[in-house]
Amino acid sequence: MSSIRYNAVNNLGNHPLPVQVDNASKITGIFNENVFTLITARKYLSDDAYKSLLASTRGGKKIDRVMGNQIANGLRAWAESKGVTHFTHWFQPLTGLSAEKHDSFFTLKGDGTPIEEFEGAALIQQEPDASSFPNGGLRATFEARGYTAWDPSSPAFIMEIGDGKTLCIPTIFVSYTGESLDTKTPLLKALVALDKAAVDVCQYFDKNISKVSATLGWEQEYFVVDAGLANARPDLLLTGRTVFGHAPAKGQQLDDHYFGAIPERIYAFMLDFERESYKLGIPIRTRHNEVAPCQFECAPIFEETNLAVDHNTLLMDVMLRVAKRHNLMVLLHEKPFAGINGSGKHNNWSMSTDTGVNLLAPGKTPKTNLMFLTFFVNTIKAVHDYAGVIRASIASAGNDHRLGANEAPPAIISIFIGKYLTDVLNQIEKRVSGNFDEQDEAILKLDIHKSIPELMLDNTDRNRTSPFAFTGNKFEFRAVGSSANCAVPMTTLNTVMAETLKNFKIEVDTLIEKGEKKEVALLQIIRKYIVESKKVLFEGDGYSEEWAAEAELRGLENVKTTPLALDGYVSDKAKKLFETNNIYTHGELEARHEIMLEEYIKKVQIEARVMGDLASTLILPAAVKYQNILLQNINGLKEAGISKEGYANQLQIVQKLSEHINSISDKTELMIDARKKANELSNSKLKAIAYCDDVKGNYFDDIRYHVDKLELMVDDSLWLLPKYREILFLR
DSSP, X not given: OOSHXXXXXXXXXXXXXXOOOOOOSOHHHHTTTTBOOHHHHHHHSOHHHHHHHHHHHHHOOOXXXXXXXXXXXXXXXXXXXXXXXXXXXXXXXXXXXXXXXXXXXXXXXXXXXXEEXXXXXXXXXXXXBSTTSOOTTSSOTTOXXXXXXXXXXXXXXXXXXXXXXXXXXXXXXXXXXXXXOBSHHHHHHHHHHHHHHHHHHHTTTOTTOOOEEEEEEEEEEEEEEEHHHHHTOHHHHHHSSOSSOOOOSOSSTTOOSTTOOOOHHHHHHHHHHHHHHHHTTOOEEEEEEOSSTTEEEEEEOOEEHHHHHXXXXXXXXXXXXXXXXXXXXXXXXXXXXTTSOOOBEEEEEEEEETTSOBTTSOOSSHHHHHHHHHHHHHHHXXXXXXXXXHHHHTOOHHHHHHTTSTTOOOSSOOEEOHHHHHHHHHHXXXXXXXXXXXHXXXXXXXHHXXXXXXXXXXXXXXXXTOSEEEOSSSEEETTSBTTSOTHHHHXXXXXXXXXXXXXXXXXXXHHHHTTOOHHHHHHHHHHHHHHHHGGGBOOSOTTSHHHHHHHHHHTOOOOOSHHHHGGGGSSHHHHHHHHHTTSOOXXXXXXXXXXXXXXXXXXXXXXXXXXXXXXXXXXXXXXXXXXXXXXXXXXXXXXXXXXXXXXXXXXXXXXXXXXXXXXXXXXXXXXXXXXXXXXXXXXHHHHHHIIIIIIIIIIIHHHHXXXXXXXXXXXXXXXXXXXXXXXXXXX
């Protein structure tokens, strides 16, 4: 009874009291406390420096070196007033995480006098090692130089870790030769592309619109478990998920966790990480229990996409760190536990104009409703035409476990818009023809206005099985995985939207040049797009086998595994899409494809190694030990003269144990051999497919089946891994 598992269970009642969080002040009193906002900048910068920062933040204008020095001095003065001693360029390399290298304000003058300074050059640009991050062959190991460059559109902030405080400067990360080596650079380019394309289309409706911003409101799902129990599970520590574990008698079948009372220990953790988030300007609005036991969710107020992505990346880091203070562990893996819900990161996406209009919210006049229809139908068209690249943007080893299981959407990219808007699109498809007179045009405009009153949020039902659903004034991209960096799917979504809007304008302008009235031309192309893309619309149950069969008949792809899904990034269509919109060069796209394949290979490889280690060192020894105990019992009964009928059940258990032991041992060896063969392949895609099919596909579920059967048979005192019932239900 001295195993790590039992120690963890026994220590549950001895964990420290919840960290005391000062909740005396209102959220508004601490919000942005550690952020160099424009309001804060006004206090620390000269008029010229402030105007320069404002022009860069809102207008994208370049900051010159002189103003850079002034802004850097103001930043340092603000940071030092809060006890900061170091600064870092905070960037998001292709690991999917954030990265930072800290430098102090401290330096020495030529005569050895110590001073503290922060120059504009250090603010604007630095040179981290580019060869040590994933680059997909863009950089050789000896070609180490890379650059981080300040992104003024995302404000600097102070990160507090223990007693240390660091000034963080959000930056992009590029190679010495200019290729992007991060997730932020292409996202910023995609937002610029969307802005221009959307403004051009908006000009049909309102000449005052000069800027369109993509907005994002993410919903972060996550699990929280006791750190002691998690530390006793090597698979959770090394892979983020349990590779073994029999379902407990009670899981989520009673639906008693969803929206239930938040456990006190978790509540204390939430208060703590929310407070840290507010200080960093992350506008968290919602917290609640999710469907699975130990699963929770938080969501913010929507923001401009670049800032929202930074805030989500920061939030994940904050949650992981704060959990340790409470002797808890946050699990961001898409499927930490088999048989219950996995975790997603629903990306609620829309577009807003500088005149205050949400382009995906119907209005009160025929004109505003026509503008809504234009952007609504263009979104459907974009998803239809570029479903492959959208599927690639959410592909990962973790998401493969989640998609299509336990309330996660399937791998088939489809759109749910609800019966109400489906009827509207059907009306347009039937009513709009190639010939109009003024009376038809007036009637149609009035009908559209009548058919589409200003939508409230409850006018569209929610479909949890849809990967891309319209929810009233935005689209909810539900297929994104919980551990993902939002920048990747958002780069793709904004790029495909920009491309579709550009083509839409060309087609509308062509009709106008031929003498068609503007409204008629708009409706003609809207109808054309409805007809061309309606096969991607689906209102039913995405989990059903019937939908998979119907999707195949419609010609929609159902790519269930990452190695094949990633092909969507390197198709000729994808290369043309990203290159013509100045998002990725062919080389950058090929590099990302290579990086994601390598990431997949390594993650499955680690899981395979963990399975082999656990089977050999924990599972089989426990089973053999229990088997020996039973054999001793049988031998004792024999010696006592008991007939075979008296120990028939023990013999049967021994036989079953032997079958499972032999299967685990044999299949683990075969899995190791398959892994070795996969490692011999030099082509990354072939290696990824081998790991997917030959290693994972052939052996993971099979080995797990036999291990989980042993968990039900072996004496509980001999089983060393914490069980699902303990991890998910012990508080």
